[in-house]
Amino acid sequence: QKEVEQNSGPLSVPEGAIASLNCTYSDRGSQSFFWYRQYSGKSPELIMSIYSNGDKEDGRFTAQLNKASQYVSLLIRDSQPSDSATYLCAVNPNTGNQFYFGTGTSLTVIP
Amino acid sequence: DAGVTQSPTHLIKTRGQQVTLRCSPKSGHDTVSWYQQALGQGPQFIFQYYEEEERQRGNFPDRFSGHQFPNYSSELNVNALLLGDSALYLCASSGITGAVGAFFGQGTRLTVV
Numbered sequence: 001q002k003e004v005e006q007n008s009g010p011l012s013v014p015e016g017a018i019a020s021l022n023c024t025y026s027d028r029g030s031q032s033f034f035w036y037r038q039y040s041g042k043s044p045e046l047i048m049s050i051y052s053n054g055d056k057e058d059g060r061f062t063a064q065l066n067k068a069s070q071y072v073s074l075l076i077r078d079s080q081p082s083d084s085a086t087y088l089c090a091v092n093p094n095t096g097n098q099f100y101f102g103t104g105t106s107l108t109v110i111p
Numbered sequence: 112d113a114g115v116t117q118s119p120t121h122l123i124k125t126r127g128q129q130v131t132l133r134c135s136p137k138s139g140h141d142t143v144s145w146y147q148q149a150l151g152q153g154p155q156f157i158f159q160y161y162e163e164e165e166r167q168r169g170n171f172p173d174r175f176s177g178h179q180f181p182n183y184s185s186e187l188n189v190n191a192l193l194l195g196d197s198a199l200y201l202c203a204s205s206g207i208t209g210a211v212g213a214f215f216g217q218g219t220r221l222t223v224v
Binding site for chain 2: 004036092099102103
């Protein structure tokens with residue numbers, strides 16, 4: 001059973017639209033949740049963290065967490081072509097300091 | 112403030128050889144984790160070092176070993192390279208709790224031929 005699951009996509013949205021990325025995790029005791037952006041050939045870049053149920057907004061990004069449903073999502077408002085990348089969901093379980101990553105969702109924003 | 116730095120950026124090795132990758136963590140971080148990312152996959156946890164000891168290990172064979180130095184920098188060693196070891200190797204640094212996330216270096220692209 002995979003620890004973190006994401007829809008691999010690809011997901012395509014027009015410029016200016018809202019992109020919605022989803023992630024589920026298996027460890028119910030997980031406490032910390034992160035979204036990373038990875039451009040092709042580059043390393044992952046941390047863009048959002050969330051620890052409590054509900055929404056957390058940072059600029060055009062909103063992370064949503066529902067621990068009861070073991071579900072994390074990332075919304076990107078007013079999507080730009082520069083947002084085209086793979087988005088990785090990562091979970092820090094309550095058993096240590098390693099991070100479990102999903103396989104990533106490839107997002108393409110069409111001008 | 113220097114972020115996480117890794118060397119080398121690219122490496123080509125022959126099957127059966129040994130390789131050493133290096134990582135310097137972000138200033139203020141004392142924990143270094145290594146990940147392997149195959150093409151089209153998410154990063155897979157190899158192991159983590161804190162206080163110069165391996166604290167956690169993922170599902171990787173003993174051919175993968177590491178070390179952490181007193182200045183928190185770290186090395187990843189892979190012996191008896193296989194073609195399947197070709198991947199992007201990522202070093203991530205964090206505080207010991209990982210509560211604020213991990214920060215990655217630029218990675219080392221290893222190709223085994």
